[in-house]
Amino acid sequence: xxxxxxxxxxxxxxxxxxxxxxxxxxxxxxxxxIQLALCPPATLLRTLSHHVAGTPLLTGGQDCHVEHFGAxxxxxxxxxxxxxxxxxxxxxxxxxxxxxxxxxxxxxxKAQTAIEVGLVPILCIGEHRxxxxxxxxxxxxxxxxQASLPELGSNAQIIIAYEPIWAVGTGLVPSLADLSxxxxxxxxxxxxxxxxxxxxxxxxxGGSVTQNNISDLVKLNHIDGALVGGASLTAASFLSILxxxxx
Ligand code: PEP
Numbered sequence: 001x002x003x004x005x006x007x008x009x010x011x012x013x014x015x016x017x018x019x020x021x022x023x024x025x026x027x028x029x030x031x032x033x034i035q036l037a038l039c040p041p042a043t044l045l046r047t048l049s050h051h052v053a054g055t056p057l058l059t060g061g062q063d064c065h066v067e068h069f070g071a072x073x074x075x076x077x078x079x080x081x082x083x084x085x086x087x088x089x090x091x092x093x094x095x096x097x098x099x100x101x102x103x104x105x106x107x108x109x110k111a112q113t114a115i116e117v118g119l120v121p122i123l124c125i126g127e128h129r130x131x132x133x134x135x136x137x138x139x140x141x142x143x144x145x146q147a148s149l150p151e152l153g154s155n156a157q158i159i160i161a162y163e164p165i166w167a168v169g170t171g172l173v174p175s176l177a178d179l180s181x182x183x184x185x186x187x188x189x190x191x192x193x194x195x196x197x198x199x200x201x202x203x204x205x206g207g208s209v210t211q212n213n214i215s216d217l218v219k220l221n222h223i224d225g226a227l228v229g230g231a232s233l234t235a236a237s238f239l240s241i242l243x244x245x246x247x
Pocket of ligand 1: 170
């Protein structure tokens with residue numbers, strides 16, 4: 001099981017203490033089969049990775065450029081994220097797709113570049129509320145997955161995070177029945193596309209995860225953990241989610 005915190009554009013140097021508190025719980029979590037990770041803003045990534053080195057807490061970037069280096073002012077390459085000590089990088093988060101007009105074709109290239117430099121991409125997919133309301137959630141999500149999924153070589157790893165856009169940061173969560181059906185659809189798609197390699201893909205849920213809903217979510221078939229936004233910003237709330245999973 002995986003619990004990954006996405007700090008988004010939150011966290012100054014004072015937030016490093018939260019990461020250290022989380023890191024102190026990471027060994028006991030791992031012994032219970034739960035891998036913890038944090039994706040801080042790029043400005044904290046190297047320092048945070050350094051602070052938690054030697055603990056099982058892994059780190060990740062929140063986005064990467066498709067090129068390895070070059071004249072792309074303000075952008076950060078996958079190689080730089082790896083160099084800063086990260087293990088993961090989020091690609092295709094709905095906030096990037098919406099606010100930066102990222103297409104699935106671009107997201108696929110980002111995921112491919114991440115794999116090339118040895119990072120594990122956390123590929124986000126998810127539908128708008130309007131698509132769910134007209135019964136098109138699964139077809140939209142599978143289309144997005146098909147267009148965003150990179151080629152996976154024999155040792156490549158990837159994490160797919162299903163995050164309904166209308167559930168991110170809203171306090172809303174899909175029904176367990178809708179989630180079951182969505183994860184079955186995603187798993188079947190991956191099985192057809194990847195064959196046996198499907199077993200190396202981990203599937204996360206993201207969207208308003210808290211200590212109150214995590215237990216029900218991770219009981220569902222094919223959900224291997226959660227990508228947590230708001231509730232990962234303090235050690236107290238992130239570790240309360242961990243405690244629920246451990247109980
Ligand atoms: C996220 O940022 O990926 C996310 C799921 O946010 P939140 O948990 O705040 O909904």
